[in-house]
Amino acid sequence: MGIDVGSVSTNLVLIDEQDNLVYKSYLRTQGRPLDILKKGIKEISDQYGEYKIAGVGATGSGRYLASVLVGADVVKNEITCHAVAALANNPEVKTIIEIGGQDSKIIIIEDGIVVDFAMNTVCAAGTGSFLDRQALRLNMEISEFGRIALNSSNPVRIAGRCAVFAESDMIHKQQLGHNQEDIVKGLCDALVRNYLSNVGKGKTIKSPILFQGGVAANEGIRESFKMELGEEIYVPRNFDVMGAIGAAILSREEVSSKGYTRFKGTDIYKQEYKVKPIDCNGCSNLCEILEIRENDEVLARYGDKCGKWSL
């Protein structure tokens, strides 16, 4: 089993011994990772309860939380997981473009090895959350956003450097009377331009290029990448859960060398989990500590700087 707890989506996958995908679910995190994770595990328990889960890998920004909850064998960062999954999908891959809810990455691969990568800096312009927001503002479904962009014949130019400027630029263009599809396509172009000059700066992008992460569902962005790079862009069938697949593959490797799993079983969704914030006043750092309890037992505490609370 692979679990990817991201800022926007929580994904769970099951793979078999040959790394074939058996099951996948893509759930919105909605700011409640614990509940959504329990929901995801329940679904797996209902459908695959009779099967034995041999190992679990966790990734995503909520990977430590997930690991505490389910008992993961591997806790890995998203870059490594995405690279592992992409290489399993296409061993020839040279460049991975990954755009998720809060961050975007580029991973450069040579001979099956990650040799370079970059992530967006403090700015999250051009990631999934921003597209979500704009779709909401324009009153269209995010799933239609890409298709609408493809109808454009004359995209307008939008400033893509910063999400705040992009939004005001879009509003300005809309008030001038430009078509909605031209504005939407203009935004796609701007985000791709920004990605390539910010995250992809100084990197040599060679094909085959794999595009994964939630934003890869967006045909408009895909088309803009294709135009800008002049290369074919491959979107793997399971582009939206690649991180979770990578975590699952890594857990299979780990468990086969370790010989056992730390997984607590699919019944964990029945347990009561409580998260209690603690404001520590021990010193002037005023750390915000989180305590996670399973029934009445303390599972984990983290968030402190000094280690006084950590378990």
Place this chain on the structure above:
Amino acid sequence: MKKIGIPRGMLYYEYFPIWKDFFEGIGFEVISSNRTNKEIMDRGILYSVDEACLPVKIIHGHVDFLKDKVDFLFIPKIMSIYKREYCCPKIIGLAEMIRNSLDDLPEILDVVYDFNKRRGPEKAYKEIAKTLGVTERQSSRSLKKADKGMDRLLDWLKSDILPDNYAYRKDFKDLLLLGHSYILFDDFINMKVVEKLIDKDINVHFPEDISDDIARKYSNFTKKRMFWTHGRRIIGASNYVIMNHKVDGIIYLSSFGCGLDSVFTHMVSRQAAKYGIPFMNLTLDEQTGEAGINTRLEAFLDMMKWRDSHKDHISSFR
């Protein structure tokens, strides 16, 4: 005994030992502020101008911490340390910035160090002596005793500043951590990056580990003469380890909004790419959530290890 306050920020991490010895040698008590914490940062952000970089904001917080506890504050105007070279404008203007942003300050000893105008330390310290009512002889004797060069600084960093687990181990991978001293050695700003790297079995090296002569020599390999002294150290040290394959990776801790860093990160990344050494830039600002930094660190270390199995991998010969 009168008290001199030295805020723990900016060039504190390069000169504190010598400043402390000097002031104690002329009969004053030296007090520095506590290690940076959330309260100090919050106060610094509150008082300083909005456009400043985080380290400048944080030193405002340190001054606020000290101002009621001391008789004098020592915030020198360090214009230039070498001939035809300069410091960052915010280092030069620090005393003025602080004076205009904070109220009820004790007297600020803001002597000018300017090697371009032949105002070296002797002259600067003479001026301090005059303000404090100490004889010139006493002050020059104290300065002579205080100045023990880079070794003193490195000893002090190891004993007082760096985390307890800092030690060199032979079988660990080597990594050069680049950036300004006030970011590398302030574990609140850098979110304990040094400790985290050591916990992950990495030998962490700093630009300060490389001698001044080597750093100066290797900084000459850039196209244009580097006229920032602190840049010379960063570029010289990185050129040296890159061109001699001394490390397995380089991480640059840059401060959001730093003009010098915006130039250096590019120079280092190009040079690292040319010699095939993994490079990553981490931009630090007011964020205290550590997840983003941890993810990038973990991924970078994974990549360093993964590269070992690469057929073109050039191993370091340390």
